[in-house]
Amino acid sequence: MSPQSSYSTSTGYGTEVAPLRWFGLLAGDACNGDLECSSLETLGDAALARRFHSEGVDTPRTQELPTPRPTSAFCERVALQNPSKLLQISAISPAATGVSGSVDERQYWQAPEPLNLRDHEFDIFKHFVTGVSQWIDLFDPLRHFSTLVPHLALRNEGLMKAVLALGARHLSIKPLNSGEAGIDRTAAVQYYYETLQYLQSAMRYTSYKNSLELLATVLVVSTYEMIDGAGKGWERHLKGVFWIQRSRDINGESGGLEQAIWWAWLRQDVWAAFREHRRCFTIFKPVKPYQVMDIWDMASKVVYILAQSVNYSSSEEKQLGERDLTNRIARANTLLNMLSEWRSRVSVHFEPLPVEGPSNRAFKPLWIHPPAFGTAIQMYCMARILLLINQPAAGGYLEYIGRDKIITESTNTNVS
Template sequence: MQESARPTPAFCESVALQNPSKLLQISALSPAVPGASGSVDERHYWQAPEPLHLKDHEFDMFSRFTTGVSHWIDLFDPLKHFSTLVPHLALRNEGLMKAVLALGARHLSIKPLNSGEAGIDRTAAVQYYYETLQYLQSAMRYTSYKNSPELLATVLVVSTYEMIDGAGKGWERHLKGGFWIQRSRDLNGESGGLEQAVWWAWLRQDVWAAFREHRRCFTIFKPVKSYQVMDIWDMASKVVYILAQSVNYSSVEEQQLGETDLTNRISRANELLNMLSEWRSRASVHFEPLPVEGPSNRPFKPLWIHPPALGAALQMYCMARILLLINQPATGGYLEYIGRDKIITDCIDTIGGIAMKLTDDASRLMSTQCLFAAGLYCTDTDKRDCIADLIIDHSEHTGWPSNTDLAEELRSQWSKQKPR
């Protein structure tokens, strides 16, 4: 190991403080140093021969990740790689362990173990976060590490940390760095194993970031797996891809391009709407609602989808339809607008109804995003109030988002519009 080439901790911390995600983005494209041959022997530089030992104050952080926040990442992963495999990988890799502790500590700082407890101060999470970036800067010199599952897991865990920490532009740059790492290794949503799990979890984060920034998603991969061989979890992930394309369609970039080619823009929306229709027609009975007891006195009819993750997938399907129908140019006049308005209303009702019956935080996280999107285009006063209440309820359970009041943001938007 060439010590002269290793950046000092002070240098790393200085760069991280100015632009935390820049460390990973630079490293993603940089070659390994001369002499780092990628042989098995070099693994001892970054892979511990014995399991790492946690300090007393770190057990709660590790547990919060393993039994809590990891499930957010594992939403559509039947093998639950981040709650079953990643904790074991972290015991042999200091960088991944630092990332796990950073994410666990940050969530504990938002949601303490028990009501009334002080929890863990955010400062502890920030320290682990910077130490993770320092580790990445050093370890990315080794070819075996750059091609390791530990790196992929670390990138995704750090990205999740930035998402719940409210890193904003820093999180977005990190998402782009993750894109380049996956692209350099030709990894995608059909790679299998941990690599596939990372890709889909990364795409779900990028979809939300792109939607909020009115930009295109970073991905260029197009799934080729046929519906005939998909299980219910493949189906759930497939709708994430279609939603990503719908977010692309609603981006500022594609809207501007559509101004010069109206025919193609209308055609593209129809193509995506047909993809959604095919997905819905192929979805199995698992995506259908189960009976619920009694009538509801709220503006949405409760819809119970079990397991709840499939309910979140159906909400994403509805969000995609809303975005396409809102942004597709209409050539059929008033009657076409009436027809679209009915479909949009049905989609809003489905998103709200499913949200009322969700029972796990991973699904609530996705539901929060879909509720916000639905709320932007909801014109009914009672439904608006219910959407705001559901977002608040979800956020109280998950602790996300920590730095933005999405319900208040919606109310601000609604105050500028006339209710129907």
């Protein structure tokens, strides 16, 4: 059995159920965490269904979507243990209540006019657009999260709340410039909570569960949790994002915003998997040959190879390798050859530019521009280190000496 085989079986979550499973994890962890849930209404299955039925076609538009709020017990009981039940409840829409099928249900979650920001929200929104989004857009030449996503957010309250939560959370931890007012974490938590409230209402609409707005919201929420230090909760939610993307057949070669979201999610999952000594969730294998890749495709390709290297260094693969050292050595060699091919294929854009620096520095300064390509080189070095320190040495001591030279070289690659 290959190391990836346990991840290759289908989850069985379709495009309807996967978003609900993800939301169930999100809401359940929120109610068990530091959000104020004592004031949440206790809604049983029947009561929630009656509430949705009674609203019918008269459900207000995005800005006034009703927010039936789940308790922790409700989230756990319905969303996690019985997602099909939550699916039945959430699927109740104007069309399901006997209204003509000609009604476009997007009118219930897409605002007809741009949303109005409050005075203090302009700076938070601008900080996301011009600052935080750059992380997400790292290897995306079209910069979807700084160009397209802000416009989607202006027509969707849930995405806007998520954007404000992420922007506010980063502002709450970044060093302040002279004369700059600080933002407390409480503001970010409030926006995060309001995002969950919106999601629970909008999840009943099939068009929303299959929208770009939901995908963007999912990734922004995940980024918020990453910098907020959500820990195990964030780990579970990353897997929920995997369910959503797989149910919609979204991968690193899907094109457009979907592709940008997939790569941004993979970078997050690589970090989380490395930290927890587990495999990455992805099972996708890129098929685009180097001959047709542009420089941004090449930068993304090394993320995939790094993910495979993180898999190789995981506790699970180490245990499997103890029973078959020959295959473990061969697998590392395969990945090292992939890294060598990548390094030989990338263009001159990934080479360092001249930089002046003190000769007594511990590390020789390297300047690669744009910085994204410098990050790609550091990922390449990290992957080499992971493979070489985890591959069994058939050649004994002399092989270790040779590896040590490569590891030292990779460790000293300090890109500015």
